[in-house]
Amino acid sequence: MVDPARMRSLLAERRPGFSLPQAFYTDAEVFQADLDAVFAADWVFACNVAEIPRPGDYLTLAVGASSVIVLRDRAGGVRAWHNTCRHRGSRLCMEERGQANRLVCPYHQWVYELDGTLLHARQMPVEFDPSAYSLHPVACEVICGMIYICLAEDPPDLERFRRAVTPYIAPHQPDRTKVAHVSTLIEPANWKLVIENNRECYHCSANHPELLATLVEAALPDAPEVMGRVAELFARKAASWDALGLPHAPADGGDEFRCIRLPFHEGALSFTLDGGPACRKLLGDLTERDLGSVRMFRVPNNWNHFLADHIIHFRVLPLGPDRTALRTTWLVHEDAVEGVDYDVERLTAVWDATNEQDSRLCTVNQLGVGSRAYRPGPYAPSEFLLRNFTDWYAGKLAARYGDPAQLRVAAE
Amino acid sequence: MRLRCTGIREETLDVRTYTFEDETGAPIPFLPGQAVTLLLDVAGEKLRRTFSIASSAARPGSIKLTVKAHQAGRATAWLHRRLRSGMRVESTAPQGRFVLPDPPPPLLALVSAGSGATPLMAMLRTLADTGAPIDVAWVHAARTPEDVLFGGELAALQRAMPGLAVAVAVARPGPGWFGFRGRVGRRLLSVMAPDLAARDVFCCGPVGFMDKVRRVHAAEGGAPGRFRVEHFAAAPAPPAPVESGPAEGFRIAFGARSFQALPGETILEAAARENVVIPCGCGGGMCGTCRLRLREGRVDMTHLGGLLPEEEAAGWVLACSARPRSDLALETT
Numbered sequence: 001m002v003d004p005a006r007m008r009s010l011l012a013e014r015r016p017g018f019s020l021p022q023a024f025y026t027d028a029e030v031f032q033a034d035l036d037a038v039f040a041a042d043w044v045f046a047c048n049v050a051e052i053p054r055p056g057d058y059l060t061l062a063v064g065a066s067s068v069i070v071l072r073d074r075a076g077g078v079r080a081w082h083n084t085c086r087h088r089g090s091r092l093c094m095e096e097r098g099q100a101n102r103l104v105c106p107y108h109q110w111v112y113e114l115d116g117t118l119l120h121a122r123q124m125p126v127e128f129d130p131s132a133y134s135l136h137p138v139a140c141e142v143i144c145g146m147i148y149i150c151l152a153e154d155p156p157d158l159e160r161f162r163r164a165v166t167p168y169i170a171p172h173q174p175d176r177t178k179v180a181h182v183s184t185l186i187e188p189a190n191w192k193l194v195i196e197n198n199r200e201c202y203h204c205s206a207n208h209p210e211l212l213a214t215l216v217e218a219a220l221p222d223a224p225e226v227m228g229r230v231a232e233l234f235a236r237k238a239a240s241w242d243a244l245g246l247p248h249a250p251a252d253g254g255d256e257f258r259c260i261r262l263p264f265h266e267g268a269l270s271f272t273l274d275g276g277p278a279c280r281k282l283l284g285d286l287t288e289r290d291l292g293s294v295r296m297f298r299v300p301n302n303w304n305h306f307l308a309d310h311i312i313h314f315r316v317l318p319l320g321p322d323r324t325a326l327r328t329t330w331l332v333h334e335d336a337v338e339g340v341d342y343d344v345e346r347l348t349a350v351w352d353a354t355n356e357q358d359s360r361l362c363t364v365n366q367l368g369v370g371s372r373a374y375r376p377g378p379y380a381p382s383e384f385l386l387r388n389f390t391d392w393y394a395g396k397l398a399a400r401y402g403d404p405a406q407l408r409v410a411a412e
Numbered sequence: 413m414r415l416r417c418t419g420i421r422e423e424t425l426d427v428r429t430y431t432f433e434d435e436t437g438a439p440i441p442f443l444p445g446q447a448v449t450l451l452l453d454v455a456g457e458k459l460r461r462t463f464s465i466a467s468s469a470a471r472p473g474s475i476k477l478t479v480k481a482h483q484a485g486r487a488t489a490w491l492h493r494r495l496r497s498g499m500r501v502e503s504t505a506p507q508g509r510f511v512l513p514d515p516p517p518p519l520l521a522l523v524s525a526g527s528g529a530t531p532l533m534a535m536l537r538t539l540a541d542t543g544a545p546i547d548v549a550w551v552h553a554a555r556t557p558e559d560v561l562f563g564g565e566l567a568a569l570q571r572a573m574p575g576l577a578v579a580v581a582v583a584r585p586g587p588g589w590f591g592f593r594g595r596v597g598r599r600l601l602s603v604m605a606p607d608l609a610a611r612d613v614f615c616c617g618p619v620g621f622m623d624k625v626r627r628v629h630a631a632e633g634g635a636p637g638r639f640r641v642e643h644f645a646a647a648p649a650p651p652a653p654v655e656s657g658p659a660e661g662f663r664i665a666f667g668a669r670s671f672q673a674l675p676g677e678t679i680l681e682a683a684a685r686e687n688v689v690i691p692c693g694c695g696g697g698m699c700g701t702c703r704l705r706l707r708e709g710r711v712d713m714t715h716l717g718g719l720l721p722e723e724e725a726a727g728w729v730l731a732c733s734a735r736p737r738s739d740l741a742l743e744t745t
Contacts, residue, residue: 186662279633280633281608281609281631281632281633282630282631282632285597285598285599286598286631287597287598287624287627287628287630287631288627289630289631336633338634341633
């Protein structure tokens with residue numbers, strides 16, 4: 001159970017612009033609060049529709065203790081169900097991915113149709129009404145092929161996000177892709193450290209040689225320390241994208257999301273060790289190879305790169321106060337052929353290395369944050385996106401556990 | 413050489429095919445995809461225009477030029493209005509590097525827009541005549557169904573060539589049009605020729621069209637080296653030389669004329685400034701029309717395939733693509 005008074009006092013300790021007090025990274029009760037106030041309340045990125053192309057294809061994911069089945073129904077639609085039988089609660093699907101004609105409980109073989117209705121429950125009396133025992137639905141939205149789920153009874157509005165990011169992402173047609181590779185890393189770190197690590201590139205120069213072969217470290221046009229050379233590169237690329245009708249300026253997502261198209265280093269086309277193409281076949285109907293990457297981040301658990309030749313989704317799920325699962329999915333054009341158009345090792349080399357390096361950094365960060373001597377430290381100016389994130393996070397906790405006065409403080 | 417027109421055939425409302433024979437009756441050897449430059453006497457003015465040969469290279473007894481009358485084109489308008497069977501015109505020998513290799517690649521796509529179909533038709537007719545068992549995708553884009561070229565003949569060729577698939581798209585379809593519709597882009601091409609990336613592509617049409625098809629071929633994963641286009645329009649001039657010479661430039665002796673080339677000028681630029689006429693076509697090192705024999709001197713030359721390696725070795729240069737590096741003596745033969 002989460003004690004609201006304790007959450008309020010922890011929130012009161014927090015200094016905006018500083019990393020969070022220790023308990024937010026280490027404490028079991030705060031972790032439960034995160035699950036309740038954030039992961040069970042907001043939209044959570046699940047996967048790309050390309051992972052479940054045929055009717056009956058499903059994927060499961062754990063949002064805290066609640067497992068969710070995301071599946072393709074017979075009509076081709078995407079649906080999400082709680083992964084718990086309406087009989088005595090057994091989990092239905094144990095695999096992370098699979099294909100099912102019907103969802104059959106392994107315990108007593110209650111049979112559910114893909115649309116969630118209970119088709120058959122053997123040995124139940126004649127007066128038993130199966131229609132009262134459909135699977136519990138989970139809210140589910142698809143944005144350009146990206147599936148978001150929400151455990152809340154009354155999910156928050158997702159339309160502002162959809163409207164804002166669609167123009168950036170739609171040209172890359174994430175729904176016309178296929179999965180080239182999936183990797184899952186279990187990081188011994190709190191999920192907020194994983195997100196914070198992703199939101200800044202202050203650490204990049206010393207830690208990510210593979211990534212910096214292509215990524216322009218300081219290319220954020222709204223960052224406080226943009227170098228003249230980078231600004232010139234950005235202006236030139238922006239003009240070419242304007243000519244193609246592709247939006248690039250940062251979308252106004254407040255603390256909730258961020259979407260921007262940024263260039264790679266001059267001459268670099270894709271996230272590869274040499275900056276050359278990662279997949280010969282370009283995505284969707286694109287015919288221009290030099291599109292930089294659209295970087296889209298959405299709280300609480302998702303960032304993405306949309307390039308001309310591939311897409312990478314990153315999904316963060318909290319497993320414990322100091323355990324987090326990072327799932328990375330590489331997607332290429334639906335007709336691309338492995339060994340002909342792309343090579344998995346070449347496609348994944350940069351972000352495999354970067355994920356490993358980030359995982360090590362998050363591990364040592366978690367270890368250090370656990371120290372008796374840890375005190376929150378100030379964000380650098382280039383870490384302004386961390387401030388957005390922790391402010392948003394504090395706001396979510398305050399909304400659930402705080403009183404109105406503290407809610408205002410947290411929002412400042 | 414002098415060509416005698418031996419037949420005229422209407423292809424569409426504004427396209428006609430002219431058959432020519434060498435007036436001496438000698439065969440006209442050429443490679444499928446090559447072109448001739450006609451020297452036409454139009455209202456007292458000498459006009460040079462390059463036309464692709466559309467007929468089979470396996471039938472060198474005559475050549476067929478399929479010509480569209482351009483609204484603003486004086487030469488093509490003259491051909492359509494004035495040229496009659498039996499008349500003679502002056503012509504260069506067939507030339508050009510946009511040719512079907514021998515042996516041909518096993519998977520081929522011939523992609524054209526409008527009258528760009530002509531050199532590709534020479535390739536296809538040659539393949540049909542030589543009986544090569546080859547998989548060819550013929551992809552053609554036209555303005556309206558009435559503008560589609562070679563429709564009847566393609567149907568006939570398909571009987572002899574089971575590996576010939578034909579896909580035609582028109583921008584402005586009408587009732588009774590059952591083919592593809594719309595402008596060529598990645599999505600349309602991906603259904604007209606789904607395996608385009610696996611094919612060796614020969615493409616001819618307006619510059620914008622060829623650029624679009626090239627981008628689609630690359631976007632589908634095709635190797636750039638397996639995409640070839642015919643260049644008729646002027647291309648960017650070859651890069652300037654790094655080496656500099658005397659401030660006043662070099663002296664060029666050209667037949668009886670002699671003139672000065674300023675530093676950095678191509679032979680053609682210098683000649684034009686001095687009103688010395690050197691017959692030229694593309695101006696970009698591709699068509700070979702401005703070829704001259706270098707008798708004395710050295711040049712810097714970067715061309716785009718307008719000369720064969722053996723021609724270059726024999727001392728030919730392209731006036732548009734060569735810059736003097738010493739005083740020069742040039743001749744036309």
